[in-house]
Amino acid sequence: MSLSITSLASIAIDLQSGIAHPDRFARLIRTLRQLLGSDATALLRYEDRQFCPLAIDGLAQDVLGRRFALDAHPRLEAIARAGDVVRFPADSELPDPYDGLIPQHSDLKVHACLGLPLFADQNLIGALTVDGMNPLQFDSFSDEELRLVGALVAGALNTALLMEQLENQTPAAAVVPAARKNDGGEMVGLSAGIEQLKKEIEIVAGSDLNVLITGETGVGKELVARAIHSGSARAANPLVYLNCAALPESVAESELFGHVKGAFTGAIHHRTGKFEMADNGTLFLDEIGELPLTLQAKLLRVLQYGDIQRVGDDSSQRVNVRVLAATNRDLKQQVLAGEFRADLFHRLSVFPLHVPALRERGDDITLLAGFFCEQSRAKMGLKQVVLSAGARELLHRYDWPGNIRELEHAIYRAIVLARAGHPAGELVLEPQHFQLAEVVPQTMPAAAADLTPGVDNLRQATDEFQRRVIVQTLAANGSSWAAAARQLQLDVANLHRLAKRLGVK
Ligand SMILES: Nc1ncnc2c1ncn2[C@@H]1O[C@H](COP(=O)(O)OP(=O)(O)OP(=O)(O)O)[C@@H](O)[C@H]1O
Ligand SMILES: [Mg+2]
Secondary structure, three states: OOOOHHHHHHHHHHHHHHOOOOOHHHHHHHHHHHHHOOOEEEEEEEEOOEEEEEEEEOOOHHHHHOOEEHHHOHHHHHHHHHOOOEEEOOOOOOOOOOOOOOHHHOOOOOOEEEEEEEEEOOEEEEEEEEEEOOOOOOOOOOHHHHHHHHHHHHHHHHHHHHHHHHHOOOOOOOOOOHHHOOOOOOOOOOOHHHHHHHHHHHHHHHOOOOEEEEOOOOOOHHHHHHHHHHOOOOOOOOEEEEEHHHOOHHHHHHHHHEEOOOOOOOOOOOEEOHHHHOOOOEEEEEOHHHOOHHHHHHHHHHHHHOEEOOEOOOOOEEOOOEEEEEEOOOHHHHHHOOOOOHHHHHHHOOEEEEOOOHHHOOOHHHHHHHHHHHHHHHHHOOOEEEEOHHHHHHHHHOOOOOHHHHHHHHHHHHHHHHHHOOOOOEEEEOHHHOOOHHHOHHHOHHHHHOOOOOOOOHHHHHHHHHHHHHHHHHHHOOOOHHHHHHHHOOOHHHHHHHHHHHOOO
């Protein structure tokens, strides 16, 4: 069977009419599957030497979260380089990025594979990959026909990308689409919560407001701060990081504002404070809830008057700094408890941004799992890493108190475990590779039940529960914090911090 004029005309019309639709890419890919009779089809966008799936059909859902670097994928690299239709022979040595990711044929390798690079003017903007299980599946299509399909899809993709840019147009987004920029951390996720967050980031990035970023531990607050900075007019200037929790009160002031030589015993040199370093840029104050009250007063002063005083210096100095602050604590609660200044809270939270917990992000769990599988695969030089259906389900059921950081570590650990039995490097992650079982919600009710009577404050109840778990785990591990942290799958520093906050230490 080859493509008739009518079928080509119908995809042209279909592509054009679908363009205004929000899931335009998904429609496009469905049309192509019908047209080409493929088992798996993916539309990929090309940017920064990597391919990012925009829509998939016939492939595991987690493929949407995978990012395929050219350097790690010779097959995609060949498509990017070719400038024309590429047909891979069935016995091609080049690994297929989708091996094991076609759910209907999970144990089979891809046999027929076509790649169509997509161009706008002379620039590569994407690729279409078309895979089939039958080696001869696409032989009936001529190169000319496939080229024509490629040209139609490229046109539709280009228009769609332009439209997307227009839709996201805010003053700052015109310069950098902040949330999409891949400078050390793309924000993977398509859930409503994360789409909303990306919009808010683009809006707030363009303003010069201070921003308070809230959310549980490991949700990506730092990533949000970086996205705001890189989407702002200050992007070319420094983003300076300061963790308020790691600051002993005695050095905190000089850390923030600097000191002059001789300011105190041991001050043998001038020292530049973080505020000065961030001049004309952004200062990211992480864990702002831990900032001692005395320093809160000094910080407030800078935010009000825009000038700083170095320790030991009578004169003050003007700085132009935008402050982004983050916390996983309930600052309002802290204000009520007298631990955080109300006036500082109001200054900082002119534009509050809340980062949703992973358990509230629905299928983002799958996407992020795919993202981390592919990332670890490339880093560890493995051939393929896929999730079994059981593993995907387990990841969905679990409630991720440590959020994305916990997921990242869980995937990494699962890979290490799975690799032990598979030196060939083609790994299928199964439920038993994840050690989440003991904390999966199903096992919780018994423990939680005795807490529920009289619970009228979820936060307090949760704290109490965590306190008990930590105490018990410590006892079970001979008071070793490191061992307890391992068992609880927490970073040991985070466990210390949590214990400190809960008053266990
Ligand atoms: N949407 C996302 N897509 C991909 N990776 C993400 C995403 N969000 C977070 N991450 C990754 O998860 C890890 C934790 O993120 P981050 O350090 O920003 O969390 P956090 O909210 O600052 O946590 P904490 O409160 O513990 O400081 C990082 O490795 C980050 O790159
Ligand atoms: Mg952080």
